[in-house]
Amino acid sequence: MKLLAWNCRGLVSSRAVRALLEIQKREKPDVLFLCETHLGKARAEKLKSKLGCDKFIIHESDSRSGGLLMLWKKEVVIKLLNVSQYYIDVVVGQEETWRLTGVFGEPS
Numbered sequence: 001m002k003l004l005a006w007n008c009r010g011l012v013s014s015r016a017v018r019a020l021l022e023i024q025k026r027e028k029p030d031v032l033f034l035c036e037t038h039l040g041k042a043r044a045e046k047l048k049s050k051l052g053c054d055k056f057i058i059h060e061s062d063s064r065s066g067g068l069l070m071l072w073k074k075e076v077v078i079k080l081l082n083v084s085q086y087y088i089d090v091v092v093g094q095e096e097t098w099r100l101t102g103v104f105g106e107p108s
Contacts, residue, residue: 004029010038024051030076033102037067044069059083
């Protein structure tokens, strides 16, 4: 399984989305964790489709900053444990499971 985590510093510009699509095409991750997305649920839904992912968990941005997004393909089983403005915490797998927590916080 391949994971990708990226502080994208905003996915509202087409340039940032193109950069993400290039990374996704090259690396072919099964799960993506994106922080500082600046996205709401409607835009995240569109991005999910562009990336070829099937499911996502979001903590929506206030449209100026923040925003967390975890996307994954249908072959991956993910169960949400908790989500906040600072992290998305999930369990990955069915029989053999492991925990994945994507974290983003201010550096101070």
